[in-house]
Amino acid sequence: MEFSYKLNQAEYLLAARIAVKRPGRPWARVLSYGYLTMIFLIIWGALLAGMMLEQQDLVGITAAEVQAPHAVRELVPASILPAIGLFSLALLLLRLRPLRSLERKTRLEHFHTDPRCQAETTVMMTKESIAFRSGTGSSESIWGCYSTWGERNGVLVLVTRAGFRQILKIVGLSEPEKIELRGILSAVLPKK
Numbered sequence: 001m002e003f004s005y006k007l008n009q010a011e012y013l014l015a016a017r018i019a020v021k022r023p024g025r026p027w028a029r030v031l032s033y034g035y036l037t038m039i040f041l042i043i044w045g046a047l048l049a050g051m052m053l054e055q056q057d058l059v060g061i062t063a064a065e066v067q068a069p070h071a072v073r074e075l076v077p078a079s080i081l082p083a084i085g086l087f088s089l090a091l092l093l094l095r096l097r098p099l100r101s102l103e104r105k106t107r108l109e110h111f112h113t114d115p116r117c118q119a120e121t122t123v124m125m126t127k128e129s130i131a132f133r134s135g136t137g138s139s140e141s142i143w144g145c146y147s148t149w150g151e152r153n154g155v156l157v158l159v160t161r162a163g164f165r166q167i168l169k170i171v172g173l174s175e176p177e178k179i180e181l182r183g184i185l186s187a188v189l190p191k192k
Contacts, residue, residue, distance in 0.1 A: 130158070149189050
């Protein structure tokens with residue numbers, strides 16, 4: 001099977017939002033949460049150490065406010081809970097990714113400066129390999145180099161085992177051609 005396409009800006013941005021799972025990395029998400037937990041414990045431990053030093057008057061600061069017998073009950077809402085709240089808010093903001101506009105701008109800049117994104121590409125696909133040819137060069141790979149694929153709204157993304165995403169525009173294909181393409185992909189790669 002052979003077809004040609006040229007990506008536009010909207011399709012390039014859509015390809016970045018197509019979620020595909022890379023096999024062999026089940027612990028990546030767990031590790032990212034583990035790192036965040038370690039940061040939290042470090043900050044919390046630093047606060048506790050600071051409170052203990054202040055309570056013992058080892059830092060040279062008078063602790064007239066915490067000399068009462070119920071000092072711990074006063075320190076928790078005054079020091080620890082606000083720190084936990086601020087840390088949780090920071091994690092929430094990081095999770096919501098407020099910098100999406102910056103990511104979009106970076107992707108658009110890449111689209112406009114990379115000649116591979118602007119070139120018309122011809123794809124030759126068989127059950128043994130896939131080849132790409134454009135004005136910027138050509139390449140051919142066996143299917144063993146790819147780990148998975150995903151599709152949305154006429155844009156297909158092939159993911160190599162190294163994590164590189166190859167974008168294919170299939171919106172211009174006829175329905176029988178799309179069925180043939182998906183048949184080849186289903187036979188050689190898992191869809192995740």
